[in-house]
Amino acid sequence: MPNDVAEVAAAVSSGAAAVARRMNRRQRxxxxxxxxxxxxxxxxxxxxxxxxxxxxxxxxQGAMRIARPFALELEYQQQMMAPLLFLPQPRRIVxxxxxxxxxxxxxxxxxxxxxxxxxxISEIVVDTARRWFKxxxxxxxxxxxxADARDFISHPRxxxxxxxxxxxxxxxxxxxxxxxxxxxxxxxxxxLAGPGVAxxxxxxxxxxxxxxxxxxxxDDRALVLAExxxxxxIVLCFNGPPLAVAYAELYEAAxxxxxxxxxxxxxxxxxxxxxxGDGDWLEI
Numbered sequence: 001m002p003n004d005v006a007e008v009a010a011a012v013s014s015g016a017a018a019v020a021r022r023m024n025r026r027q028r029x030x031x032x033x034x035x036x037x038x039x040x041x042x043x044x045x046x047x048x049x050x051x052x053x054x055x056x057x058x059x060x061q062g063a064m065r066i067a068r069p070f071a072l073e074l075e076y077q078q079q080m081m082a083p084l085l086f087l088p089q090p091r092r093i094v095x096x097x098x099x100x101x102x103x104x105x106x107x108x109x110x111x112x113x114x115x116x117x118x119x120x121i122s123e124i125v126v127d128t129a130r131r132w133f134k135x136x137x138x139x140x141x142x143x144x145x146x147a148d149a150r151d152f153i154s155h156p157r158x159x160x161x162x163x164x165x166x167x168x169x170x171x172x173x174x175x176x177x178x179x180x181x182x183x184x185x186x187x188x189x190x191x192l193a194g195p196g197v198a199x200x201x202x203x204x205x206x207x208x209x210x211x212x213x214x215x216x217x218x219d220d221r222a223l224v225l226a227e228x229x230x231x232x233x234i235v236l237c238f239n240g241p242p243l244a245v246a247y248a249e250l251y252e253a254a255x256x257x258x259x260x261x262x263x264x265x266x267x268x269x270x271x272x273x274x275x276x277g278d279g280d281w282l283e284i
Contacts, residue, residue: 049067076232083198094191105135105136118145119145149169165192176206189217189218194239196238202235204231223237226274244282
């Protein structure tokens with residue numbers, strides 16, 4: 001295994017190029033006319049013991065602390081686990097967008113009763129996550145689906161397929177979510193069981209329009225967490241019966257999450273309270 005960052009970057013670039021050649025041949029043969037194929041330019045960087053995934057730009061698409069490969073290094077990814085506050089024992093988790101595989105690895109390690117399906121359009125990204133970010137191979141609990149996220153989640157067979165849905169879909173430029181319209185978010189809602197919780201990663205100037213589209217699709221059953229260090233905003237959405245929970249109960253749940261999963265969950269509750277009304281109860 002290369003131990004110099006330049007060697008790592010060169011190795012992943014060479015490996016990604018080989019995967020791209022294989023993938024492009026298969027995709028050109030199989031793709032219908034007008035279908036867009038995706039082969040991002042994958043690059044890596046390392047700093048202070050953390051390996052970062054990029055799609056050929058400075059924007060970070062994933063990260064792993066090399067000494068703790070199953071931990072969540074980025075604050076916004078920790079916040080993507082906020083569904084634990086409301087539905088702590090999911091059986092079926094669907095993730096749209098793999099990145100470096102941080103959420104998939106964390107859920108795989110920390111939620112042993114859950115089956116995890118990750119939808120990723122790029123074989124290069126999957127190969128990179130497995131070779132350089134310690135993503136486990138597929139097994140009875142973890143499945144990587146090479147598919148377009150919209151096509152996957154919109155299929156009638158996906159109705160009520162997930163207790164949790166975690167959506168993190170950004171391209172190399174990170175200008176806004178790859179899919180960002182009411183129809184897509186409505187398909188996400190249909191994929192949720194009842195009760196079910198979705199977490200969406202939003203970023204940058206697109207936050208306002210994106211949040212509005214999500215809220216419309218979920219009939220305003222959308223909450224926002226406090227802004228993460230890098231500027232990400234996580235939106236939680238709910239399907240199923242109305243929810244009414246005291247903040248005192250959420251803080252109690254957060255303490256249990258901190259003890260079991262080593263995540264800053266009380267900070268999430270404080271952020272929810274600050275962003276969504278400072279009463280004693282959360283109702284949505």
